[in-house]
Amino acid sequence: MLRAGIPISLLSYACLTALAAYGQQSDLDEFKNNLAPNVGSPESAIDRMLQIAKLKPGETLYDLGCGDGRILIAAAKQYKVKAVGVEISSRLAKVAAANVEEEGLSKRVKVIHADFMRVDLSSANVVTLYLATTANDTLRPNLERFLKPKTRVVSYDYPIAGWTPIATSSTEGHYGDAHTIYLYEVPNSINKK
Ligand SMILES: C[S@@+](CC[C@H](N)C(=O)[O-])C[C@H]1O[C@@H](n2cnc3c(N)ncnc32)[C@H](O)[C@@H]1O
Secondary structure, eight states, X not given: OEETTEEHHHXXXXXXXXXXXXXXXXXXXXXXXXXXXXXXOOHHHHHHHHHHHTOOTTOEEEEESOTTSHXXXXXXXXXXXXXXXXXXXXXXXXXXXXXXXXXXOTTTEEEEESOGGGSOOTTOSEEEEOOOHHHHHHHHHHHHHHOOTTOEEEEESOOOTTBOOSEEEEEEOTTSOEEEEEEEETTTTBOOO
């Protein structure tokens, strides 16, 4: 059948090709928009990060770049909070979701396969980060745009340039080396321009 001189089958094929191309673009973005390597936080650092965030039951924690979901799981188990992980790697997002499922936490913990730069963070009470200096620089405008007053941001190893921490804490890394955890609170930590 022809419509404006173009066979319908050709139109369908064009649509399918466009969808496939979109899929490939998403795959490409997975690498292009990846702002930090996958290195899991040590258990001791996670414990300390969650402790200084002073999580209260019922609050919502976002881990931006959640890797295998270890922070989400620890937060949900130890502090009875809801947790949302955002992970750009489809492989890691699947691993995190499977780990959450295995722990029986699927009702309270959600893993989103996405670029955290495109996620609305306004429902967060606590945001955890283990990224890199440039990643924090890139993310900062979104944190300032979305986070509501009293939201705490806890960053392992990398400070947020232009913000002032309300507290810092030292922990040991995987090899017994010293690492710093930075605690920020909105809006007190955001320096006035
Ligand atoms: C250093 S790992 C931290 C993993 C986990 N948060 C932890 O502390 O164990 C950084 C993670 O951020 C993810 N990532 C990097 N850029 C991202 C982006 N734009 N959106 C979502 N995830 C991203 C990486 O794939 C990686 O899993």
